[in-house]
Amino acid sequence: FTSTRETIFTRSISTPVTSNMSLFGQPSFGGAAAGASSFGNPATGSTVANPNKDYEVANPSDDSISSLAFSPASIQQNFLVSGSWDNNVRCWEIDNTGKSIPKAQQTMAGPVLDVCWHDDGSKVFMASCDKQVKCWDLASNQAIQIAEHQAPVKACRWVKAPNYTALMTVSWDKTMKFWDTRAPNPMLSIDLPERAYCADVDFPMAVVGTAGRGIIIYQLDGQPKEFKKVESPLKYQHRCVSIFRDKKSAPTGFALGSVEGRVAIQYVNAANPKDNFTFKCHRSNGAVNGFQNQDIFAVNDIAFHPVHGTLATVGSDGRFSFWDKDARTKLKTSEPCEQPITKSAFNKDGQIFAYAVSYDWSKGHEFYNNQKKNYIFLRSCFEDLKPRQKT
Numbered sequence: 563f564t565s566t567r568e569t570i571f572t573r574s575i576s577t578p579v580t581s582n583m584s585l586f587g588q589p590s591f592g593g594a595a596a597g598a599s600s601f602g603n604p605a606t607g608s609t610v611a612n613p614n615k616d617y618e619v620a621n622p623s624d625d626s627i628s629s630l631a632f633s634p635a636s637i638q639q640n641f642l643v644s645g646s647w648d649n650n651v652r653c654w655e656i657d658n659t660g661k662s663i664p665k666a667q668q669t670m671a672g673p674v675l676d677v678c679w680h681d682d683g684s685k686v687f688m689a690s691c692d693k694q695v696k697c698w699d700l701a702s703n704q705a706i707q708i709a710e711h712q713a714p715v716k717a718c719r720w721v722k723a724p725n726y727t728a729l730m731t732v733s734w735d736k737t738m739k740f741w742d743t744r745a746p747n748p749m750l751s752i753d754l755p756e757r758a759y760c761a762d763v764d765f766p767m768a769v770v771g772t773a774g775r776g777i778i779i780y781q782l783d784g785q786p787k788e789f790k791k792v793e794s795p796l797k798y799q800h801r802c803v804s805i806f807r808d809k810k811s812a813p814t815g816f817a818l819g820s821v822e823g824r825v826a827i828q829y830v831n832a833a834n835p836k837d838n839f840t841f842k843c844h845r846s847n848g849a850v851n852g853f854q855n856q857d858i859f860a861v862n863d864i865a866f867h868p869v870h871g872t873l874a875t876v877g878s879d880g881r882f883s884f885w886d887k888d889a890r891t892k893l894k895t896s897e898p899c900e901q902p903i904t905k906s907a908f909n910k911d912g913q914i915f916a917y918a919v920s921y922d923w924s925k926g927h928e929f930y931n932n933q934k935k936n937y938i939f940l941r942s943c944f945e946d947l948k949p950r951q952k953t
Contacts, residue, residue, distance in 0.1 A: 611919075613897035616939035617660040623936045624648040627918035629677045630938070632909040637683035640909050641665070641700075642916060644938060645674030651688045651698065656914065656940065668698050668705045676717045687729055689715035695731055697743055709741045709748070719763035721782055730786075732758035732770055740786055750786060754778070764805040764813040767830070771800035771818060779830060789830075795840055798822035804864040806887070807871065817873060817887070819861030821924075825875060827887050839890070844877030860924050863905050867947045869912040874947070876903035878924040882917055884943075889950040901934055908943070915943035 612618060625648035633641040640656040649670050654662040672692035679686055686698045688705070695709035695718055709715070711733035719730045721740070728740040728749055734757040739748040756772035766783040770776075775794040780786055794800070798820040806827075808814040815829035826840045846857040859878035866873045872893065876882045880899035885892055902922040908915055920936040921929070 610900050611935065611937060612939065613899060614939065614941065616941040617662075619654060619662055619938040619940065621652075621664065622646075622918070622938040623650065623652070623920070625673075625936065626920040626922065627904055627936055627938065628673070628675050630905045630907040630916050630918055631677050631679055631686075632907050632914070632916070633683050634679050634681055635910040636681060640914065641683075642907075642909075642938075642940075643677050643679070643686050644905075644918065645677040645688060646936075647673040649673055649690070651677055651686065653686070653700065656909070660940070662940075666700070666703050668696070668703075670694070670696065672714070675714060678718050678720055680720055681722045681727075687718045687720065689718040689731060691715075693733075695729065695741075697729075708743045709739065711735045711737065711739070713757075716758045717761040719761060719768070721763055721765060721768075721786075723765060723782060725784070730761070730763055730768060732761045734758065736772075738770060738780075752780075752786070752788070759800050760803045762803050762805045762816065764807065767805055767813040769803055769805060769816045771803045773799075775800060777803075777818065777828075792828065794818075795826040795828060795838065796820040796822070796824055798824070801860050802863045804866055804873070806866050806873070809871075817864045817866070819864050819875060821860040823858040823861060823877065825861055825864065841885075841890070843875055843883055843885075844879045844881065846879065859902075860922070862903060862922060865906045865908055865915075867908055867912045867943075868910060869944075870947050870949055872947045872949055874906055874908070874915060874943075876906045876917055878902040878922055880919070882906060882915075884947050886950045889952070891950050893948075893950065894946050899937075901936075912947065913942065913944050914940050915947075916940050 623646035625646050627646050629645035631643050643653045645651045650667050652667045653665045656662045670690040672690045674690050676689040689695045691714040693711050694707050696705040697708045698705040709731050713733050713735035715731050715733045717732050721728045721730050732738045736754045738752045740750040742749050755776045756774045760771040768780040770778050777792040779789045781789040801821050802819040805813050805816045818826045823844045828838050832838050844859040861875050861877050863876045872886050874884050882896045884894045899919045901919050904918050904920050904922050906917040918938050
């Protein structure tokens with residue numbers, strides 16, 4: 563994993579690589595004329611590994627990729643961090659042309675299950691199976707332990723409240739903890755009914771999904787406290803959760819994905835119970851001898867677009883799909899990648915969609931193939947995620 567000036571976006575041989583493009587100071591994203599902003603130019607040519615002709619980040623990982631996070635809006639540049647089962651967290655700077663520059667990496671003592679950013683963009687938090695969370699100060703390239711649990715830490719999210727800032731961590735030890743990054747003990751520890759499988763924060767709301775299909779919503783203003791437990795709208799194990807906002811940019815509900823190719827859209831205080839609904843996704847449409855024979859895949863991640871409020875889902879079928887939850891329509895589905903897509907993320911202004919392709923063990927160890935590489939791809943996505951126009 564070098565930190566040279568080479569581009570580590572490799573594209574099909576037929577595409578020339580633009581070099582020495584100016585990094586910042588371009589009038590708009592990708593150097594395009596204002597109003598026609600785009601992320602680089604799409605790659606041409608097709609390969610088995612990159613069927614969607616997206617930009618490839620080289621040296622992404624030696625093992626499956628568990629987590630992806632773009633830097634916050636508080637800093638001008640776009641940095642991407644990824645955590646992996648090879649115990650490493652890597653950071654790249656992504657420029658406007660589709661190039662990325664490897665910046666640094668840190669190593670934990672166990673597989674990394676989640677990463678998140680401090681709101682000022684100076685630090686990255688890394689949650690691991692070694693039962694610890696470390697804070698990586700990017701300027702000094704130093705990492706220090708700031709949190710610990712009695713079991714692997716499944717997710718971490720930074721909380722910025724008017725009266726406090728804290729790192730929220732959830733673990734398979736059935737607890738959720740809030741940490742002041744300067745103190746060795748948690749500010750607050752809350753017991754969960756079961757092991758934490760997924761979590762998200764958008765102040766003042768947090769939602770945690772647990773084993774046994776538990777969903778708990780927390781209110782984070784003042785002091786974090788349980789707001790309500792929610793009966794799961796899905797019959798199978800939760801895999802991912804993502805909070806969405808209303809038109810006034812206030813967090814108002816969440817999307818929950820399960821291992822059974824289904825997503826639930828759930829409002830915290832639904833004006834009408836019919837506002838809550840579920841939809842099927844990440845399924846094959848095979849028919850054998852007239853019988854509907856459908857392969858059903860896990861929904862591995864859900865991400866909401868920061869501008870349009872539409873969403874992306876990624877699954878064990880190796881596809882990403884874009885959806886408009888308000889119009890209840892699918893906007894786009896990708897070509898299938900050669901392995902599952904494990905994680906996805908939008909950058910701060912919603913121009914770039916990143917997704918990680920690696921084995922998720924959804925078919926067990928016998929389907930693991932160490933000849934297949936792990937990939938992170940980036941694509942220009944702003945137009946694809948525009949909401950469906952009401953007719």
